[in-house]
Structure formats: C-alpha cells, structure tokens
Amino acid sequence: MPELPEVEVSRQGLLPYLPGQRIVDAIFRTQKLRHDIPDGLASRLTGLRVDGIHRRGKYLLFDCESKLDGGWLILHLGMSGSLRLVTPVMPAEKHDHVDLVFADTVLRFRDPRRFGALIWHEGSHVDRHPLIAVLGVEPLSTAFDGDWLYAQTRRRRAPIKPLLMDSHLVVGIGNIYASESLYRAGISPLRAANRIRQERYRILVASIRSTLETAIGAGGSSVRDYVHSDGGTGCFQLSCAVYNRQGDPCPTCGRPIRLVRQAGRSTFYCQYCQR
Template sequence: MPELPEVEVSRQGLLSCLSRQPIIGAVVRTPRLRHEIPAGLAARLAGLRVDAILRRGKYLLLDCQSTSGGGWLLIHFGMSGSLRLVPPATPARLHDHFDLVFADIVLRFRDPRRFGALLWHEGGGVESHPALAHLGIEPLSDDFNGDWLYAATRCRRVPIKPLLMDSRLIVGIGNIYAAESLHHAGVSPLRTGDRISRQRYRVLADAIRATLLAAIAAGGSSVRDYVHSDGGAGCFQLSCRVYGRAGEPCPTCAGPVRVIRQAGRSTFYCPRCQH
C-alpha cells in the first residue's frame, strides 16, 4: 500500500507540471472505488485551476480554487493506486478509472484493486472533511518528537508497532517504515507503548523521521503496483535492514531476522538488537 513517502513523492512529482494549471475537464470511468465517486465530479472540476497540491497523511489534496468558488479533490491510493502523467489522447487501459485533463497533459488514476478513493470537498476548510478529521499527527511535522510520543502512549498497552501504524495516532507510517524505524531505534515491536522510556521514544522519533525522509529521497518503495507519476519505481525497499528479510542476517549483529504476525501484518525484526 502506498504510504506517506509514496504519496509525498507523487505530490512532489506533480507540483511543477500541474500547479496553477487550469483544468480542461475530467473523465470518470467507474461509479465507485472504495466509496462512490461524487456525482457530477467531472462537471464540477471543469474550468477550475489547481492552486496547490498538498498531502495529509496518505491523502493527496488538490486545491482547485478552494478560496474562490471551487473546492478540494482528495485522492487516496488505497492498496494499489497510482497517478501517472500521460499525453492527451493516450488510450485508457483496464483499471484506469479517472482522468484529470489539462491543456497539454492528463493526470490518470489507476487502481487495479479499487480500494482507492476520489472525494470532493466544497470550498475551504478541507481538514474538516470526514476522511481527514480523525487523522493523527504528521510524523514529519515540527510537533512530532519523542516527548509527544511518550505522552501519547502512557496508557497504551498495545505493542508499539501497531501503535505506530494507527492513523488516528500518527499518519502515514506503514508496515515497511514501522519495521525499519524500530530496528534503527533498537526497540522491539513486541514492547507495549506504555513500557518505553521517554529517552527511547526520543531515539525512536528521530528514527521515524530519518526513515521517512530516506524513503522519500529514494522515491518511496515499489513492492507491488506503486510507480511515480512518470512511470518510474521507488527503490527504498532495496535498502531495508529487516523488512522482507526473514532468516537473513541482521546487518547490525548478523543474527537471523525473525518474522511474526501482528494485527494481521508481517513484522520483521532482530530479537538480538531490538529489546
């Protein structure tokens, strides 16, 4: 599933091409993805302009003149979604569900599993949209640090890895990035949130930030369907220290990497280095 780094890489790739560009029209090829696509969305978008492209958690937010009679287009990639910039008149393929049409280029949303979402928020104040209102802190924001993590987990008797992946607490830290951050910090994914010291949380918060920034610099992780807007693939998965490396030697201690199941997801860690 595309997580925070993948959505941020997509956002950065679209900025130079779409920012301040007028929308000629839109093409909707399916009535619903994870949710129903708003009725009349194509007509509502036509004639507006993309004033900005933001990100909130794993949502890409296109500001379509929200302060002057427009609104916001919210895009969630789901399990297999991706955005591609293609030349006009490029034939749509199976699973190409939506086009946002500009004068010289088309932004195309592809989603084989149909777990993504295309939503519309009329006017400003997009943070109040039901899809965004419940989201937790941004891990790359100035407010996120070890002291915040420590305070937020005092009564959480839940293993730390599922906690890091809870979007109501922190947004955008997916399975890969949670596992890698915990390994970098030397924290066991089995340790409950309320049994981690303030100092260790400071180390973990720094590891989370460093891991996410490294993933963004590497273009994200392409482990299934995710590609950049130009069709290229991310390569962070090639540098993972524990994720996907069950039975292989830990790069720190050479002991075998172990895999277990937590909250329905595979957790990779080193029982020697992480405690």
Template sequence: MPELPEVETTRRGIQPFIKNQSITKMVVRHRGLRWPIPEGLESIVKDQTVHTIERRAKYLLLHCDTGTLIIHLGMSGRLRVLDNDNNINKHDHVDIFFHNGYVLRFTDPRRFGAVLWTEKSYEHHPLIAHLGPEPLSDAFDLNYLHQRAKGRTSPIKTFIMNGEVVVGVGNIYANEALFMAGIHPSTAAGKISKKQLAELVDAIKKVLEKALLAGGTTLRDFRKSDGNPGYFAQELHVYGREGQACLRCHTPISSIRQAQRATYFCPQCQPR
C-alpha cells in the same frame, strides 16, 4: 500499499505539470472505488484551476477555485501525468485533462482508492479531521509521543501505525524505525522508556526522510508519476528479510504477525 513517502513522491512528481493549470474536462470510467466518485464531479471541476497540491497523511489534496479534490491511492493506486489519453487500460478509472495538454490519470486495480470532493475546509472532512500529526513536522516530537504512549498496552508497532497517533508510518517504515531504535515490536507502548521513545521519534523521521530522498519504496503496485520505481527497497534492514542475516549483528531476522500484518525484527538488536 503506497505509504507516505510514495504519496509525497507522487505529489512532487505531478505538481510541476498541473499546478496553476485549469481543468478542461474530467472523464470517470468507474465510480465504484472504496467510496463512490460523486455524481456530477465532472461538471463541478470543469474550468477550475488547481492552485496548489498538498499532502495530508496519505491523501493528496488538489486545491481548486471552489473546493478540494481529495485523492487516496488505496492499496494499488497510482497517478501518472500523460501527454494524451491513448492506451486506456482496464484499471484506468479517471482522467483529468488540463489546459496545457497534460492528462492526470488515476489507475487502481484493486479499487480501494478514492477521488472525492469537498467545498469545505479539508481539515474538517471526516476522513481527515481525526488524523494525528505529520511525522516529519515539529508537532511530532518526544513530548507528544510520550504523552500519547502513557498507559497504552498496545504493541508499539501497532501504536505508531495508528493514524490518530501519527500519520503515514506504514508497515514497512514501522518495521525499519523500530529496528533502528532497537525496540521490539511487541513491547507495550506504555512500557517504553522516554529515552527509547526519543530514539524512536528520531528513527521514524530518519527512515521517512531517507525514503523520500530515494523516491519511495519499490513494491509491486507502486510506480512514481513518471512511471519509474522508487529505490528505497534495496536499503531495507529487516522488512521482508525473514531468515536472512541481520545486517548489523548477523542474527537471522525473525517474523511474527501483528494485527494481520507481517512484522520483522532482529531478536538480538531488538530484545524483549
């Protein structure tokens, strides 16, 4: 699943081609995504200009003249900028044509993504209004996380993956940040010391920043907007490395299931 670094990498990839460009037409081949693409959206966006491209959590926001296109990549979605609309494949659900000749194509084999529209402020959209702070912003700091963690009995990994607590800390990056901070993923959030929470905040920011610099994590479903993969996967310390030696202490990496997700950790570096 594309996570925050992959979505931000996509935003940066498409921005130079579509910012301040007017939409000449939109072609919708399949409306049945996670939430159906609104009827008549093609007419609504025609001749509108995309002024800015923003990201909030894993949502891409294309701010136009009278509203905002909200795009979510879901589990397998991707956006590419093409020179034309040739070579259309089965899972190419939406094409947005621009005055400069480029086409923004939304592809989603599993159809868990979304292409929506709002004329109101996007901050109040029901998919976005409840979200926590961005992990790389100043709003996500020790004091904030300490207050949110007080009294919480949920495992820390599940806690930091909760989008109402902080957005964009997906499974891969939660595993990596907890390893960096030396915290066992099953520890109750409310039982973690303030010192460890400070280390965790710092680790989350460092892991995400490193992933952004690397262009996102390469997984089977993700490709950058130019068609090339990200390269952070080769730097993973625990994720997907069950049974392999810890790169720090050489103890075999362990794996458990949490909230139907695989969790990886080093029993030596991340004691209970």
C-alpha cells in the same frame, strides 16, 4: 499500500506541472472506487484551476480554487493506486479509472484493486472533512517529537509497532517504515508502548523521521503496483534492513531476522538487536 513517502513522492512529482493549470475535462470510467464517485463531479471539476497540491497523511489534497467558488479533490491511492502524467493521446488501459485532462497533459489514476478513493469537498476548509479531521499528527512535523509520543503512550499497553500504524495517533508510517524505524532505534516491535522510556522515544522519533526522509529521497518503495508520476519506481525496499527479510542475517549481529504477525500484518525484526 502506498504510505506517506510514496504519497509525498507522488505529490512532489506533480508540483512542477499542475498548479496554475485548469482542468479542461474530467473522465470517469467507473462510478465506484472505495466510495461512490459523486454525481456531477466531472462537470464540477471542469474549468477549475489547481491552486496547489498538499498531503495529509496518505491523502493527496488538490486545491481547486477553494478560496473562490471551488473546493478540494481528496485522493487516496488505496492498496494499489498510482498517478501518472501522460500525453492526451495515450489510450487508457484496463485499470485506468480516472483522467483529469489539462491543456497539455493528463493526470491518470490507475487502481487495479479499486481500493482508492476520490472525494469532493466543497469550500475552503478541507480539514473539516470527516476523513481528514480524525487524522493524527504528521510524523515530519515539529509537533511530532519524543516527549509528545512518550506522553501519548503512558496508558497504552499495546505493542509499539501497531500503535505507530494507528492513523488516529500518527499518520502515514505504514508497515515497512514502522519495521525499519524500530530496527534503527533498537526497539522491539513487541514491546508494550508504556514500557518504553522517554529517552528511547526520542531516539525512535528521530529514527522514524530519518527513515521517512530517506524513503522519500529514494522515491519510496515499489513492492506492488506503485509507480511515480513519470512511470519510474521507488527503490527504498532494496535497502531495507529487516522488512521482508525473514531468515536473512541481521546487518548488525548476523543472526536471522524473524517474522511474526501483529494485528494481521507481518512484522520483521531482530530479537537480539531490538529490545
């Protein structure tokens, strides 16, 4: 699933092209992704100017003249979604479900598994939308620090890794980046959150931030269908120390990387380097 780095890379790839441009047409080749596409959305979008593109967790937020008479287009890439800028004459393929047509380019949403979402929010206060209002702190914001995370986990007995993936606490970290961040911090993904000292939480937060920033710089991770807006792929997965490397030698101690299941997800770690 595209996580925070992939969504942020998608956002950055669109910024040079779409803000200031008007939507001249909206084409929907399906009426349902994860949610039903609202009736009349194509006509509502047509003519609106994209004033900005923001990110909240794993959601892309397109400001369509929200401060005037418009609103926000909320987009989630789901499990297999991607956004590409294509020429107006490029024919759509099987899984190309949505086109936003601009004067000189088309923003095309491809989603083979159709777990993505496209939602319209009328008016200026997108933070009040039910999907956005429940989201936790942004891990690249100044509000996310070791002292805050330590305070939030004092009554949490659950293992730290699934907790880092709880979007009501902190958004967008995801499976790959939780595993890699915990490895960099030397913390076992199995350790109870309330059994981690405050000093180690400061190290963990720094590791999360550096892991996410490195992943963004590498164009994210392309492990399934994710591609950039220009069709390129991310390469962070090629430098992972533990993720998807069960049985491989740990880069630090040389012992085999272990694989366990936590909350239905694969967890990769070194039982010797991570305590």
